[in-house]
Amino acid sequence: MTTVTAETASVRTIALGLDDWPGHQAGQHLDVRLTADDGYVAERSYSIASAPGEPVAITVERLDDGEVSPYLTEELRPGDQIEIRGPIGGYFIWPGNDPAAALLLVAGGSGVVPFRSMLRHRHSIGSTVPVRLLYSARSLPDVIYRAELEGAASGVEIIYTLTRQQSPGWAGHADRVGPALLAEVAWPGSTEPLAYVCGPTPFVETVASGLVELGYPAHRVRTERYGGTGVS
Numbered sequence: 001m002t003t004v005t006a007e008t009a010s011v012r013t014i015a016l017g018l019d020d021w022p023g024h025q026a027g028q029h030l031d032v033r034l035t036a037d038d039g040y041v042a043e044r045s046y047s048i049a050s051a052p053g054e055p056v057a058i059t060v061e062r063l064d065d066g067e068v069s070p071y072l073t074e075e076l077r078p079g080d081q082i083e084i085r086g087p088i089g090g091y092f093i094w095p096g097n098d099p100a101a102a103l104l105l106v107a108g109g110s111g112v113v114p115f116r117s118m119l120r121h122r123h124s125i126g127s128t129v130p131v132r133l134l135y136s137a138r139s140l141p142d143v144i145y146r147a148e149l150e151g152a153a154s155g156v157e158i159i160y161t162l163t164r165q166q167s168p169g170w171a172g173h174a175d176r177v178g179p180a181l182l183a184e185v186a187w188p189g190s191t192e193p194l195a196y197v198c199g200p201t202p203f204v205e206t207v208a209s210g211l212v213e214l215g216y217p218a219h220r221v222r223t224e225r226y227g228g229t230g231v232s
Contacts, residue, residue, distance in 0.1 A: 002055075002078060007144045010062040011110065012073045013049055016084065018056050024048050026121040027093035027114045027196070027224075030058065030086025034068055042067040045226060047113040047198075048087065051120035059144060061110040092196065092224045094118045096125045100194035100220075102187045105133040106177065106207050108199025112144050114224065115198065123153045131156045134185055136177050136203070139165035159185050177203065182210045189215025198224040 005013045024030075033043040044067075046058040062073040076082070092114065094103070103122075105115045112135055122131065133152075137143045139162055149158045161173035161181060175181055187193040195216055197207045204223045211221050 004076060004078070007059060008142055010073070011059060011144050012062075013057055013059045014072060014076065015050075015055055015057045018084065021056055022087070023052060024056070024087035025052055025093040025095060026117040028087040028089045029114070030056075030084055030088060032058070032068060032072070033083040033085065034071060035083070044068040045088070047117070047224070047226075049113050049116050051117050051124050053124065054120065059110065059113045059116070092198075092222050094121065094194075094196065096121055096127055098129075098194055100129060101191045102130045102132070102193040104187050104193050104195040104211075105131065106182075106195065106197045106199075106211075107133065107135045108177070108203035108207075109137060109142070110144060111197075111199030111203070111224070111226075113198075115196070116145055116148070118196070119152065119156060122156070128155055130187075132159060132185065132187065133157070134159045134161070134177065134181075136161045136163060136199070138163055140167055140170075177207055177210075179210045179213065182207065182214060186211060186214060186216075189217075192217070192220065195221045196224075197221065198226075201225045 002017045003015045007013055029045050029047045031043055031045050035041050046060060049059040050057040060069050060072045063069045107115055115133060152158055161175055163176050166174050195211055197204050204225050208221050208223050212218055
């Protein structure tokens with residue numbers, strides 16, 4: 001491990017110094033395994049936050065009842081060693097050569113992590129595919145990668161919906177992601193866009209079914225679910 005960067009009050013991005021990393025694709029994840037002095041082992045999966053070709057990084061949300069995330073976000077220091085396995089996954093990836101007319105990314109809370117990898121990959125390969133990222137967070141301070149997203153490359157549109165707290169003068173969305181919001185911001189299904197949805201299971205199921213109702217072919221809606229709410 002080389003550096004730890006605070007993204008929000010409870011989220012940290014950890015850059016990993018890996019000498020024998022085989023390379024990864026945007027959207028893949030890796031497993032982190034921690035072994036206690038008494039031999040107890042805890043293992044969790046984390047999306048890779050960096051683009052292919054960049055130093056490997058993960059972004060971790062601290063869960064109060066977690067076995068791994070409190071250590072990674074609060075105790076890990078530069079020079080500490082952790083056990084890594086990966087890269088993993090071949091379904092929820094965006095190689096950058098899909099002939100989609102447009103790309104729709106829908107994130108709930110920390111579900112934005114793999115999309116950072118995809119957006120960085122898009123920039124690095126010079127792709128011009130139009131992208132919309134719909135990002136649901138509890139409040140503006142809970143938005144991960146906020147500065148980076150606000151400086152997104154041309155052709156990338158970032159749309160927030162803040163479900164719990166809105167700052168004074170907030171003129172954006174404040175609803176949970178559902179059929180009405182998707183109908184307003186998603187690319188038309190008739191254009192055959194490619195959609196990726198990542199977040200807690202109820203969020204992912206609601207968004208995926210909503211996109212299918214809007215005419216998205218089911219095989220063009222790729223989903224990833226994992227722990228941590230990040231939005232409610």
